Amino acid sequence: MIFNSLIIILFHPSAVRIFEEMQLLEAFGIGFLAATVLAAIFFVLTTFF
Helix, strand or coil, rough: CCHHHHHHCCCCCHHHHHHHHHHHHHHHHHHHHHHHHHHHHHHHHHHHC
């Protein structure tokens, strides 16, 4: 629930426009993807072990 609203906030059109203007959208996307993967791995480990 919190994660979904976070995605909506991060990928809001105005936020995307700001990131494009700062030319950080690509780096931010890669960092966000890496953080999401790490969070998923951590969640799985804490849930099942």
